[in-house]
Amino acid sequence: MAPKRVEKGGGLSSDGPPGRRVPGIRDFAYSRRLFSLVGAAVILGLVVRALLVPEGFGSDGHHRPQAPAEEAARAPIHQGKATCAECHAEQFAAHERDAHVAVPCEDCHGAAGEHVAARTAKRPPEEGRLFRKLAQANCLACHRQLIARPKLFPTIDVAAHFTKVGVKVPDTPCQSCHDPHQPLFLERPVSQARIHPLIHLCSDCHHDPTVEERELPAGHVVTFRCGDCHKELVADVGSKGHKDLACRTCHVFHADSPFSGRIHKNANPRFCLLCHLEHPFKDEDAVPLIASFEAHREEMADDDADLKKRCVDCHMESAIHALRPSSAPGAVTPTPPPTAPPTVPTEDGPPPTEESPPPTEESPPPSDPGVTP
Amino acid sequence: MSDGKTPETVSRRSFLHACFGAAGAMVLFEPGEALASTYVPGDHYWAYVVDLTKCIGCGACVRACKAENAVPDGFFRTWVERYTFLDDGEVLVDSPDGALNGFASDPDVPPERVAKSFFVPKICNHCTSSPCVQVCPVGASYETKDGVVLVDKSYCIGCGYCIQACPYGCRFMNPVGTADKCTLCLHRLTRGQAPACVAACPVGARACGDLKDPNDPVRRELETRRHGVLKPELGTHPKCYYLGLDQEVL
């Protein structure tokens, strides 16, 4: 391809005056070559592009069709409580019947996948756990008193709670008294608790802690209180040692929706001991304390039958409230609610300091809230 | 798959001890793998429901998501916001570290000034008309047949355009150099498991369900209860529905 040289170009500019007849692309070798080159480059580019398109791209929308399956192939890290139960049956059984039933194991303990990975790699077992230290913060993630929390969810102001039950050491972990697997030591699974109409407190809707003691303003919807139905019981408890406690402290209301409620009577001694068991971090003057339930029972027992008694079998009428036929669920004689709530100390006690020792329970039924593929 | 029956016949602990190697972890996930192979994407269409009246702002979902998906520090596939309305109409919103550790205290305002307050969990809305999918120049962001918006992390070039296009701040640039977002835990859904955030919620505030299944509780809830979506005016048609939504929530 010897270069033809017709005329030595003296001009520096191609911007000279145009000739009379303007030739076409094919008239000159250089323009034929140039446009062939450009055409070849474009075709080469298109061929290379076509070769580089990933396999099957676009057959299932504008993406690699393999991509969704690749994403789905990833192994789940969280395993679900059934997996935990296979090894930790004892804790699982206790957890399943108590108030924390809806709290998955992995919320507190960390993902089982990490747990298993730590075990298989022979790392210390603690490394497989999310919460290694028994710190208040772990419980307070859910139960800290916050204005934004739904009012029916049990929350706590730690300082007020500690004052009430006489805990002297401010950073005492909640687990010193409360067992997260069975926070209430329920005797019967929450799922079997009796249905009870949900009773709203003034504070369920109002932030102001003093609202409970105020007169109901004119035109306000009628609110119910425990005493509206269980008059004698409420009056009775108000005259006894537990008068400062809210009904909800011992009776579990379980709100799935604003239209239903559950109540559960708890007579498990361990529940009473949440408050009444001696601990080094407790102030012995705040709440009556015993060193040991078994020792106390033995000391007080008159005969063998007494050795099977629970706390409420002796202390119910004297310290909590009388058990009357009218308190049975079927025997309630509802009285029409007053137009304004009674200002007398109702069963609710002084609600401002409503931090009940054990957080009463909420939460949906134990059924998995998840998917049904 | 050779010993798929093993987990039923031997207790997990003894089984794990028996094969205390890397294989142990693999076998552990085996039942799920079996389910995944029977999953047909076209038979499902996933939607997400958040009940704002239930959320307690504990942050369990955020922690679970981080563990399940190895979400890098400082970024979130899901997070929880707190809205606090004051008596003069002012709205305070916060989400300390995405609520990874929950909320340590009330906002710094006198409690009596608070008119209402609630938590708002956020995840990818898996929009029916996703702006992030629309703008992706290479087809690395896409919507699956079962209604999940995903990033093909082996194809994404990391231009960040989808991050700009998402009106909800749900996407982020993973430090490895590709866009990252909620996958609705597709790897769990295909195995019949709930997304990690749903499974972690102690109060049932989050739920994920199949709109193609007439008996799905989530679908029934959407059919019977009033709900809203975020920024509907943008025409993205989110599939994350909120019960008890307030117009101030963006």
Added chain:
Amino acid sequence: MLDTFVAVSGYVFPNEIHVTWTVMIVLYPYITGLVAGAFIVSSLFHLFGRESLRPIARFALVSSLVFLLFAPLPLLLHLGTPSRAFNIMITPSSSSAMAGFGIVYLTYLIIVVLEVWFALREDFVRLATTRTGFKGWIFRALALFDLTVDDRTRAFDHKVVKILAGIGVPVACFLHGYVGFLFGSIKANPWWSTPLMFIIFLLSAIVSGIAVLLFLFYFVSWLRRVPIDRGVVQTLAKFLWGFMIIDVALELMEVLSIAYEQTQDWEALEILIRDKLFYTYVILQLLVASLIPFLFLGANALFTLKAKLSNFLIFSSAVLLLVQVLAMRWNVVIGGQLMSKSFRGYTEYTPGIWDREGLIVAAVVFTVPFLLLRLVDGTVPLFPPDSALGRWRLARMKKTPSADGAQ
């Protein structure tokens, strides 16, 4: 980067605390703007026959090509996974504004390369005949081994240049308009989402293109102690004045109409402008770098001034308008990300110095096209021989014959 503390005000979505598009995405539309602007200046001569611009037409065309070659570099530096950059051309998504990049860029590149080649062909031929050895072969190859030069080829080349300019102008508009559309089509971001964004980007591109040519023309003339070609600078100055008026007017109209409508968006944008972008937008972009050039160029256009004063006004206006357009890119790209899509909070951004997307790399990326332009200028004449700068070159060639191509 992530462990650095970012001062956030109000509520910012947790994923938005760190800005995703940074200095490189500011630089990218800036450089493409120079490409489009410079091309349009060259087309004012090639296509629209504006004779007074003849001395700078070819220089403008080659500048456009040089900037165009470097326009993708900031994008590449920005990509999270640059090794996959070609995916944008392998599987472009028809619904993505960004995917248009591959097609528009390549089309435009072909047009500009062809146009530059036809404009420079005669010089390739000349160099191919005067050079020997490897260099000669290179130039023969560049001339595609056809060294024909006569009136017919000149007429043909001229015609092709004109046709290519005719195709190139709409493509240049498209190239830069698409960059504006890239931002303007993001409905999630009220600071970006406006149909005006397309046209604002286009006009600011023309402004920056004219300004950079003016700057370079003055700079080269002064460097070579050559008298300023008043015809060139006055023509460019008048175009610059006109385009900047439309550009700034549109920029103001965009904000003023949102402000007047008092929508929910404005509540958030007002704080963005007042607090976060006060110095870069209100002070720099609008007051300093728009108002002053407007007055300077206006005075220059309306009154007959002494050449020295006029040159001062034009040169400083060109520099200020280069700053104005850069500030505009910054305020759009960075400003749009400072406001959270929660509309309730603002994050902050300070560019890094040494990181991949930091200021040093940005400065290098921006400097390289100018160095390349200098290199081209040393090889082929960019100014016509009958212009002041062309005569300087011829004189220098006579003095040191080897200078041609060696500098």
